[in-house]
Amino acid sequence: MNESRDSTLVDAAAAGDQDALERLLERHAPELRRRIAGLMPRRWRSLLSDDDILQQTYADAFLSISRLQTRDEDVFLSWLARMARRNLIDAVRMLDAEKRGGGRRRVEPGGESGLALYEVLGGTSQTPSRQAARIEAGQALDQALRRLPAEYQRVVRMFDLEGRSIEEAAEAMGRTTGATYMLRIRAHRMLCEIMGTESKYLSKLG
Amino acid sequence: MSDSDHNRAESSSDRDLIRAARADAADAASASIEPEGLLDLPADAIPGYTLVREIHRGGQGVIYLAIQQSTKRKVAIKVLHEGPFAGRRDRARFEREVEILASLNHPNVVVVHDSGRAAGQFYFVMDYIRGRTLDAAGSSDRRVDETLGLFLSICRAVSAAHLHGVIHRDLKPGNIIIDAQGQPHVVDFGLAKVALGDMTDASEPQLMTLTGQFVGSLPWASPEQAAGAPDQVDVRSDVYSLGVILYQMLTGRFPYEVAGNMRDVLDNILRTEPARPSTIRRKIDNEVETIVLKCLSKERDRRYQSAAELAQDVARYLAGEAIQAKRDSGWYVLRTWARRHRAQATALVSIAMLVLAFGIVTGLMTRHLARVNVDLAGQRQAAEAAAVEARTQAARADRVQEFLADLLASPDPAWGLGRDVLVAQVLDRAAARVGSELKGEPEVEAAVRSALGRAYFALGMPDRAEPQYRRCLQLREQHLGPSHPDTLNTKQNLAVLLRNTGRLAEAQGLYRQAIDGLLERFGPDSPRPYRRMMNLARLVELTDPPAAEEVYQRALDGLERALGDAHPDVLLCRNHYGLYLLKRGRLEQAGPLLESTLAAFEERFGVHHAVTAIARYKVARLRAAQSRPVEAEALFTQAIEDLQAAKGPTHPDTLGVRHQLARFLLDGGRAGQAAGLWRDIVAVADSTTPPRRELPVYRSWLGRALMETGESAEAEAELLAARAALVEQRGAGDKATIAATRFLIDLYDRVQRPREADRYRAMIPPRDSEGSPPGGG
Numbered sequence: 009m010n011e012s013r014d015s016t017l018v019d020a021a022a023a024g025d026q027d028a029l030e031r032l033l034e035r036h037a038p039e040l041r042r043r044i045a046g047l048m049p050r051r052w053r054s055l056l057s058d059d060d061i062l063q064q065t066y067a068d069a070f071l072s073i074s075r076l077q078t079r080d081e082d083v084f085l086s087w088l089a090r091m092a093r094r095n096l097i098d099a100v101r102m103l104d105a106e107k108r109g110g111g112r113r114r115v116e117p118g119g120e121s122g123l124a125l126y127e128v129l130g131g132t133s134q135t136p137s138r139q140a141a142r143i144e145a146g147q148a149l150d151q152a153l154r155r156l157p158a159e160y161q162r163v164v165r166m167f168d169l170e171g172r173s174i175e176e177a178a179e180a181m182g183r184t185t186g187a188t189y190m191l192r193i194r195a196h197r198m199l200c201e202i203m204g205t206e207s208k209y210l211s212k213l214g
Numbered sequence: 215m216s217d218s219d220h221n222r223a224e225s226s227s228d229r230d231l232i233r234a235a236r237a238d239a240a241d242a243a244s245a246s247i248e249p250e251g252l253l254d255l256p257a258d259a260i261p262g263y264t265l266v267r268e269i270h271r272g273g274q275g276v277i278y279l280a281i282q283q284s285t286k287r288k289v290a291i292k293v294l295h296e297g298p299f300a301g302r303r304d305r306a307r308f309e310r311e312v313e314i315l316a317s318l319n320h321p322n323v324v325v326v327h328d329s330g331r332a333a334g335q336f337y338f339v340m341d342y343i344r345g346r347t348l349d350a351a352g353s354s355d356r357r358v359d360e361t362l363g364l365f366l367s368i369c370r371a372v373s374a375a376h377l378h379g380v381i382h383r384d385l386k387p388g389n390i391i392i393d394a395q396g397q398p399h400v401v402d403f404g405l406a407k408v409a410l411g412d413m414t415d416a417s418e419p420q421l422m423t424l425t426g427q428f429v430g431s432l433p434w435a436s437p438e439q440a441a442g443a444p445d446q447v448d449v450r451s452d453v454y455s456l457g458v459i460l461y462q463m464l465t466g467r468f469p470y471e472v473a474g475n476m477r478d479v480l481d482n483i484l485r486t487e488p489a490r491p492s493t494i495r496r497k498i499d500n501e502v503e504t505i506v507l508k509c510l511s512k513e514r515d516r517r518y519q520s521a522a523e524l525a526q527d528v529a530r531y532l533a534g535e536a537i538q539a540k541r542d543s544g545w546y547v548l549r550t551w552a553r554r555h556r557a558q559a560t561a562l563v564s565i566a567m568l569v570l571a572f573g574i575v576t577g578l579m580t581r582h583l584a585r586v587n588v589d590l591a592g593q594r595q596a597a598e599a600a601a602v603e604a605r606t607q608a609a610r611a612d613r614v615q616e617f618l619a620d621l622l623a624s625p626d627p628a629w630g631l632g633r634d635v636l637v638a639q640v641l642d643r644a645a646a647r648v649g650s651e652l653k654g655e656p657e658v659e660a661a662v663r664s665a666l667g668r669a670y671f672a673l674g675m676p677d678r679a680e681p682q683y684r685r686c687l688q689l690r691e692q693h694l695g696p697s698h699p700d701t702l703n704t705k706q707n708l709a710v711l712l713r714n715t716g717r718l719a720e721a722q723g724l725y726r727q728a729i730d731g732l733l734e735r736f737g738p739d740s741p742r743p744y745r746r747m748m749n750l751a752r753l754v755e756l757t758d759p760p761a762a763e764e765v766y767q768r769a770l771d772g773l774e775r776a777l778g779d780a781h782p783d784v785l786l787c788r789n790h791y792g793l794y795l796l797k798r799g800r801l802e803q804a805g806p807l808l809e810s811t812l813a814a815f816e817e818r819f820g821v822h823h824a825v826t827a828i829a830r831y832k833v834a835r836l837r838a839a840q841s842r843p844v845e846a847e848a849l850f851t852q853a854i855e856d857l858q859a860a861k862g863p864t865h866p867d868t869l870g871v872r873h874q875l876a877r878f879l880l881d882g883g884r885a886g887q888a889a890g891l892w893r894d895i896v897a898v899a900d901s902t903t904p905p906r907r908e909l910p911v912y913r914s915w916l917g918r919a920l921m922e923t924g925e926s927a928e929a930e931a932e933l934l935a936a937r938a939a940l941v942e943q944r945g946a947g948d949k950a951t952i953a954a955t956r957f958l959i960d961l962y963d964r965v966q967r968p969r970e971a972d973r974y975r976a977m978i979p980p981r982d983s984e985g986s987p988p989g990g991g
Contacts, residue, residue, distance in 0.1 A: 030232055037228035045739075053739075053775045059231055066235030071242060154281075157241050158288045158344065165285070182321045182397065184778050198242065 018079050029073055033066055036085050040065070044092050052103050055174075060186035061099065064194065065092040098193050152199050160195035167192055234396060241344060260291055260332050263339065275308070279342060289327065290343070294336040312338045314380050314403045321817075322371030324391075324401045343399050348387035348459070358497055361463045362528050364398060369456060369525035371400040373820060376449045376521050383447065385455035386434040387462065432479055433472035434458045437512050440483040450514040453524055457509025457517075464502070465494040469510055484512070501537050508539045522820040526860070529819055538860075641669055645682060660689040664704060671707075676715050683708040697731040705731075706746065714907070716944050718757050725750040741783060744772030748787045755794055766791040782818065785811045786825075793832050801839055808832050824867070827856035831871045838878050850875040864902050869895055873912055876919070885922035892916035910939035914954035921961050933958045947979050 020028035044058055068091045076087060153161055159181065166177040167188075178188040255278070257265045263280040266288075270277040275294045282289050294308045315326040315338075329338035348368075356364070368390055375382055382389075382403060389402045436454035438446040461469045469488030472479050488510050492498045498506075505527055511517045518524040518539075527537045645666055652659040667682035683704060690701040705728040712721035725746055732743040747769035755762035770791060773784045792807030812833050815826040834849035854875065857868040872895050880888040896913055899906035917932035933954060940951040955974050962971035 026236060030236060033232045034229055037232070041228070054771070057775075057778065059227070062228075063231045063235045063238070066232050067239045067242070070236050070239035158342065159241070161287065184780065186778065194242070 018076075018081055018084050021073055022076050022079070024074065026070065029070060032081075032084065033069060033088075036088060037062070039085065040088055040092060043089050044096060047093070047096055049100060052100060055103065056099055056186040056189055060184070060190045061092055061096050063187070064095045064190045067194070068095070095190070095193070099189060102189065102193060149199075156195055156198055159191060160198060163188060163192045164195045164199070237396065255293065255335070259335060260293075260337055260339075262328075263289065263291060265291070280339075282339070288342040288344075289339050290324075290341065291337050291339050308336055308338075311403045314375075314378075315340065320371050320374035322367050322397065322399055323374060324399050340401075341399075343391045343393050343401075346392055348390040348392055348398065348463070356463075358464065358499075358502060359532060361460075362502065362532055364392075364396070365456075365460050365463060366525055366528045366532065368398045368400065368459070369521045369528060370817075370820065371398065372452055372456060373521035373525055375400070375403075376452070377821065381447065381449055382452050382455075383439070384431055384434075385452055385459065386431045387459060388431075390459075432476070432483075433468055435483055436514075437484050438514065440480045446514070448514070449520050450517050453509050453517050453519075453521060454511075456521060456524060457506055460506050460509065461488065461491060464498055464506065465491050467494060487512075501531055501539075504539045505531065505537060522822055525820045526823050529823065641666060641678070645678070649685075656689045656693045660686045660693075660700070660704075663689070664707070667707065667711075671711055676711050679711055680708070680715075683711060696727075697735045699735070702728045702731045702735075709749075713753055716948060718753060722750060722753055722757070725753060738772070739776055741773055741776035741781075744769045744776065744787075745783060747772065748783075748790060751794075752790060755797075759794075759798065762794060766794060780814070780818075782825075785814050785818075789815075789829055789832065793835070796832070796836055796839060799839075801836065805836060805840075808836050822856045822859065824857060824860035827853045827860065828867060828871070830856070831874065834878075835874065838881070843878075843882055846878060847875075850878060863898055864906070866906060866908065869899055869906060869908065869912070873908070873915065876915065880915075880919055880922065885919050889916060889919035889923055889925075892919055907943070910936040910943065910954070911950050914940070914950070914957055917954075917961070918957045921957065921964065926961065926965050929961055930958075933961060946977060952978055 017028050017032050021032050041058060041062065044061060048056060048058065048061070065088060069088060076084065153164060156164070162181060163177055166172045166180060167174060172180075174185050174188055174192075178185045181188060181191075183191065255265060259265060260280065262283055264283060266279045266281060268276055269279050269290065275292045278291045278293065280289050280291045281287070312326060312329045315324065316329075324343065325341045327339045327341070331337070372382060372385065380403070382400070384402060385400070389400065391399045391401055393399060432440070434455045436447070436451040439451055458469060461467070470482040470486040472482065488507065490503060491506050492500075492503050505524070508527075509517055509524060518527065523538070527539055530537050644662070648659060648662050648666070652662065663682045663686040667679040667686060670676070670679035670682065687701065687704045687708060690698065690704055694701050705724045709721045709724035709728065712718070712724065729743045729746045729750065732740070732746060736742050747765060751762050751765035751769055754765050766787070770784070770787045773781070773787050777784050788807050789811040792804045792811065795801075795804035796808065808829070812826065812829040815823065815829045819825050830849050831853040834846045834853060837843070837846035837849060850871070853871055854868065857865065857871055861868055863869075872891060876888045876891040876895065879885075879891065892912055892915055896909065896916055899909040899912055913932050914936035917929045917936060920926075920929035920932060937951065937954040937958060940948065940954055944951055955978055958974045959971050962968070962974065
């Protein structure tokens with residue numbers, strides 16, 4: 009049997025068999041690693057490793073395998089590689105933004121600069137009813153934060169809300185800086201999802 | 215490392231990443247669907263927290279998952295049973311647990327954030343660790359090295375408690391939680407005691423009640439706990455429990471029967487020797503078995519004496535080093551014997567080396583045959599050819615075996631000397647015959663020559679090792695290619711030899727070639743070239759200190775990029791770089807590097823590990839340079855104690871650090887103490903076979919100290935002997951030789967013998983005549 013086209017394993021993985029997915033990921037790990045090797049810009053290699061990107065990609069795979077439509081193993085690999093590239097791009101964007109000083113603000117949910125994180129997450133506060141929007145966005149953010157896993161909350165609170173450096177956050181959480189960056193990306197994505205569903209309850213912006 | 219090893223390592227790393235990702239994903243997926251549990255307290259019973267559900271009910275109290283209202287953080291709150299009606303002893307024990315946990319600060323020990331009493335309920339708030347207990351996590355299907363890696367973290371957490379004088383006394387898999395990242399956390403210090411505490415303290419939990427009922431967790435209890443002897447319970451009791459845990463992690467079973475009536479179980483703990491773990495799981499090797507069985511010794515004195523000592527041995531095993539437990543039982547005995555019977559020992563060593571050479575050759579053949587077997591599974595035609603090749607190789611292996619066996623068995627004048635046979639003669643015979651008898655089999659010849667080179671080098675005969683290495687290198691370059699790992703290893707071995715014999719320029723050239731080869735073969739993202747670069751930096755530092763800085767920085771950048779911040783190789787490189795800066799007088803840059811790496815080593819390897827001891831010695835030098843002599847001396851002393859325990863008194867590192875302490879004493883005007891210390895160092899360095907290479911350096915400094923104490927005649931004798939030995943060993947232009955010469959000049963100036971002073975002054979090469987103070991760093 010040609011292992012690279014074992015649709016049974018993809019079937020099982022998509023049906024929720026996590027051991028099957030683990031085997032599938034292990035099988036494609038070398039190729040995935042090869043595909044993203046060298047894509048990380050040199051300037052960020054001291055902060056972020058290929059392993060950080062891969063771990064995030066594997067976590068995404070576990071979380072979203074049920075949405076995979078195909079049963080073709082080659083398509084599965086392309087799907088995986090796309091997620092890996094997206095993770096890499098997100099990570100590089102975040103690091104570049106921080107270098108420019110735009111991705112990093114000390115904010116308080118609901119405080120004067122309470123919309124900063126909301127803006128970082130992709131919302132906007134350019135609105136005539138800014139005051140009302142700020143209060144609501146702050147409350148929404150606060151509620152969304154509570155729904156994050158504990159570690160996600162910690163990294164957002166430490167980094168985005170308390171203004172601690174990523175190294176300090178990493179040390180406090182017992183993780184590497186690269187893993188902490190990736191955790192923050194994940195936390196932001198989840199916040200976006202939660203905020204997205206809640207934004208309908210906010211005052212109309214703009 | 216071969217390619218297949220490299221691939222294996224990479225696939226193992228991928229597997230780890232996938233498993234960690236799976237745990238992360240499970241964590242994220244379950245975050246928003248936290249199951250509701252029953253509460254027997256109102257959700258707002260503890261001010262500032264909202265109780266969510268009960269997560270554990272133990273003998274002493276109930277643990278709840280709660281949300282801290284101010285931070286929305288998940289926490290665990292332990293509430294004492296019976297609330298306001300709890301007895302005095304229970305309350306005191308509860309408070310003791312809070313105090314103990316609050317005093318511990320270790321990433322693998324749960325952290326206490328808050329405690330108090332509300333509405334009659336005693337409670338304390340700690341980290342909520344999402345994960346599974348060690349028993350629920352199922353560990354016997356992990357690989358042995360994975361199991362040991364996890365166990366090492368557990369040992370370090372327990373060791374942190376021991377260092378605070380706290381004995382857990384209830385270690386078991388149920389009290390160890392593995393979090394989503396796979397990190398263990400030791401919890402439930404409810405039965406812990408403070409080692410130096412008052413035994414009659416009301417809060418002191420009794421392990422055996424008046425009715426003989428055992429309190430605690432019997433299957434993991436030590437013999438002294440089982441015997442109901444609380445006065446004998448100490449940190450070694452925790453070591454025993456750790457042994458039971460490790461046994462379970464490795465085999466999935468208890469070391470003895472723990473089911474049945476309590477009398478039988480107690481009897482088993484007290485008297486039944488554990489079944490050897492390797493009889494249950496064959497992959498458990500002899501060293502791991504030794505570690506487990508040492509923990510499980512019925513006699514406390516024969517166990518590891520602390521969790522730190524146990525952790526050190528586990529770390530040694532994982533690093534591929536010889537474990538201490540093994541040395542106590544085998545190597546230590548052999549060494550003691552060797553000290554008494556030097557001649558027999560040397561013969562024994564020679565045989566061992568030849569057996570080693572044979573082992574390498576056999577390994578080569580086996581690998582080759584394995585490749586051939588793979589081929590056999592391919593095409594039939596290729597299989598036939600491979601079979602012929604296999605037979606040829608097998609025949610060669612037989613010839614090598616025959617060659618070595620014949621060498622040892624054939625009559626030789628050297629054997630006639632009986633016990634006085636010299637290792638060199640046995641090795642020389644092998645060296646003389648290997649060229650002719652293995653001609654036409656370059657890989658085999660190279661392997662044997664490499665082993666012979668290492669044997670000669672280990673025995674302090676670099677002049678005989680060198681031609682073996684050079685021929686081996688030539689063969690490997692020709693037949694394997696210049697960037698083959700075996701070729702690069704030979705270059706590294708030869709470079710070490712050249713460095714140790716003072717040919718620094720050639721050694722540097724070889725290191726650079728090896729680095730280029732590694733870069734070419736493994737690429738700039740592999741840590742391998744940068745490990746060599748770190749060694750190169752240390753070498754460059756000897757000849758051209760300013761140029762070494764760039765090499766250190768490149769090595770450090772490369773290692774950090776390849777391995778991350780916390781890898782031991784990165785820490786080691788920072789530590790070397792820190793010492794470099796210290797020697798250049800750049801204390802402000804050196805300080806943070808040396809201090810942070812010491813803290814990291816303490817954390818990673820334990821406070822008494824040899825690596826930590828070396829890092830501590832460097833901080834001692836830093837303190838000395840910062841004019842903080844009291845701290846410096848204390849750090850020196852501890853570093854030496856730890857090195858003596860870890861590496862033995864004759865090890866070059868132990869002697870080197872003692873030498874630096876003596877220099878520190880001399881600099882502080884304590885020449886008498888320094889001289890006493892150097893006398894001892896000289897005696898120890900002279901007691902090995904062959905004597906330690908640094909012996910003449912130590913003698914020259916002994917002479918220097920004696921000069922200060924006014925014992926001029928003895929000083930002169932030491933200095934003359936030291937200088938003569940240094941000239942022979944390293945040449946007249948070597949730094950150490952020049953230092954010894956300067957000491958002599960100082961001496962003759964002091965005792966007003968200007969003709970001798972001038973005679974030695976003339977022996978110093980011109981460029982060094984106005985150089986730095988004698989002795990160097």
